[in-house]
Amino acid sequence: MIKKYKSQLIGLLIFIVILIIILPKIFSSAGENTAGKNPMAMNTEIPVTGHIVIYEKLGNVVYTTGTILANEEVELRSEISGKITEILFREGAFVNKGDLLIKINDADLQAQLRKAESKVKLIEDRETRQRQLAQNQMISQEDYESTLNDLEASKAEYDLIKAQIDKTEIKAPFNGVVGLREVSEGSFVTTSTIIARLQNLSNLKIDFAIPQKYTSLVKIGDELNFKLSGNDFQYKAKVYAIEPKIDPSTRTLKLRAICTASYKDLYPGAFVNVEVNLKETEQAILIPSVAVVPELKGQSVYMYRGGIVSPQSVEIGLREEKRVQIISGLAEGDTVITSGILQIRPGAKVIITDFN
Numbered sequence: 372m373i374k375k376y377k378s379q380l381i382g383l384l385i386f387i388v389i390l391i392i393i394l395p396k397i398f399s400s401a402g403e404n405t406a407g408k409n410p411m412a413m414n415t416e417i418p419v420t421g422h423i424v425i426y427e428k429l430g431n432v433v434y435t436t437g438t439i440l441a442n443e444e445v446e447l448r449s450e451i452s453g454k455i456t457e458i459l460f461r462e463g464a465f466v467n468k469g470d471l472l473i474k475i476n477d478a479d480l481q482a483q484l485r486k487a488e489s490k491v492k493l494i495e496d497r498e499t500r501q502r503q504l505a506q507n508q509m510i511s512q513e514d515y516e517s518t519l520n521d522l523e524a525s526k527a528e529y530d531l532i533k534a535q536i537d538k539t540e541i542k543a544p545f546n547g548v549v550g551l552r553e554v555s556e557g558s559f560v561t562t563s564t565i566i567a568r569l570q571n572l573s574n575l576k577i578d579f580a581i582p583q584k585y586t587s588l589v590k591i592g593d594e595l596n597f598k599l600s601g602n603d604f605q606y607k608a609k610v611y612a613i614e615p616k617i618d619p620s621t622r623t624l625k626l627r628a629i630c631t632a633s634y635k636d637l638y639p640g641a642f643v644n645v646e647v648n649l650k651e652t653e654q655a656i657l658i659p660s661v662a663v664v665p666e667l668k669g670q671s672v673y674m675y676r677g678g679i680v681s682p683q684s685v686e687i688g689l690r691e692e693k694r695v696q697i698i699s700g701l702a703e704g705d706t707v708i709t710s711g712i713l714q715i716r717p718g719a720k721v722i723i724t725d726f727n
Contacts, residue, residue: 415720416678416720416721416722417711417714417715417719417720417721417722418711418721418722418724419675419708419709419710419711419715419721419722419723419724420708420709420710420711420723420724420725420726420727421675421706421707421708421709421723421725421726421727422658422659422662422706422707422709422726422727423704423705423706423726424656424658424697424701424702424703424704424705424706424707425656425703425704426654426655426656426703427654427655427656427657428651428652428653428654428655429651429652429655429657429689429696430648430651431588431648431649431650431651431652431689432646432647432648432649432689433581433582433585433646433647433649433689434644434645434646434647435579435580435581435644435645435647436579436642436643436644436645437577437578437579437580437597437642437643437644437645438577438578438579438640438641438642438643439575439576439577439637439638439639439640439641439643440575440576440577440578440627440639440640441547441570441571441572441575441576441639442570442571442572442573442574442575442576442629443545443547443570443571444568444569444570444571444639445544445545445568445569445570446565446566446567446568447472447473447541447549447565447566447567447568447569448541448560448562448563448564448565448566449473449475449538449539449541449560449561449562449564449566450538450562451475451535451538451539451562452559452560452561452562453475453476453477453539453559453560454475454476454557454558454559454560455473455474455475455476455554455555455556455557455558455559455560456474456475456476456556457473457474457556458472458473458552458554458555458556459471459472459473459474460472460473460549460552460567461549462549462550462551462552462567463548463549463550463551464548464549465546465547465548466543466546466547466548466549466569467543467546468543468544468545468546469542469543470542470543471540471541471542472541472542472543472549472566472567473540473541473566474539474540474541475539475540475541475560476539477535477536477539480532480535480536480539481536483532484529484532484533484536487525487528487529487532488529490525490528490529491522491525491526491529494518494521494522494525495522497518497522498515498518498519498522501514501515501518502515541566543569544569545569545571546571546573547569547570547571547572548569548570548571548572549567549568549569550567550568550569550570551567551568552566552567553565553566553567554566570639572639574629574630574631575629575630575634575637575639576627576628576629576630577595577597577608577627577628577629577630577643577645578625578626578627579625579626579628579645579647580618580621580623580624580625580626581623581624581626581647582622582623582624583617583622583623583624585624585649586617586624588649588650589610589613589624589626589647589649590610590613591610591611591612591613592609592610592611593609593610593647593648593649594607594608594609594610594648595607595608595609595610595628595645595646595647595648596608596645596646596648597643597644597645597646598643598644598646599636599637599641599642599643600642600643600644602636605646606630606632606634606637606643607630607632608628608629608630609628609629609631610626610627610628611627611628611629612626612627613625613626613627614626652696655688655696656696656697656701656702656703657691657694657695657696657697658672658694658695658697658701658707658709659693659694659695659709659727660690660693660694660695661709661710661712662707662708662709662712663685663687663695664682664712666684669684669685669686670684670685670686670687671683671684671685671700672685672697672700672701672707672708673707673708673712673715673717674705674706674707674708675706675707675708675721675723676706678720678721678722679718679719679720679721680708680715680716680717680718680719680720680721681717682717683700683701683707684700685697685698685699685700685701686698686699686700706723708721708723709727
């Protein structure tokens, strides 16, 4: 009897151990089956929104940034080193081309010039006398030519000193407005010292760049609009020069436009947002940007074909704020899915609840 109870007790313990081992696996399997019952696994239709492709007229507009430049701008520097003796301009004032702006000490050069001038005059008198003597054959032609050479050398020396004196005077190279000066009278300047900046503001220029793919669409004479940061007013300019080389580091083409109108709130160096109007496309395909799925080798969209999701590779072109141009991969009448992109997979069943 005791042996019988003992064997039953052992059997019961073995049964309990087996349950302990098997039950977690049963519950885990049941949980996985429950978790796997998503709409796709259950073969149900996923609600999405779609967009029907149509041809539209696309204004080819490129948005970029640029910088305002003065019509002409130069940093005023001295060609020689020396002490400033006079500053003849007022900061922020308009000056005319040729106006004397800065005078540098030239006392030593003036002394050399007087010496060279006296030497030239002395040799000129000697040359005059020897020319008469040579005509009367009273001296040799060789002696006369030697004096003539001395005269030419003296004149060259005189001209050299005079040129050095001219370098002590800094004159305005064009009409414009002088900026803030960086020196004072008595300052010693070198050829690297910036004295002030002179800018011609009769017209303003805008430097900007566009991506390489638009190079064939832009030409001289194209109009553009630009805005200052924080200002909604649109200024107008016209492209007048194009760089003949694409920048290899940025793959962009540099352009320069000119703004002939006079605006008091525009200053050289300001940052601007540029809007370039290029050639219009009559039959363009535009779809919502959210429909485009980035991939390693490009972009694709999910198309709706008979209630089934079908991926389609596409090539994109221009981008707007909420739409993107499709250059290839879609045709008029196609339907692309614009919502639920993360939930759907190729081959999934979907139902379109709305169009946008």
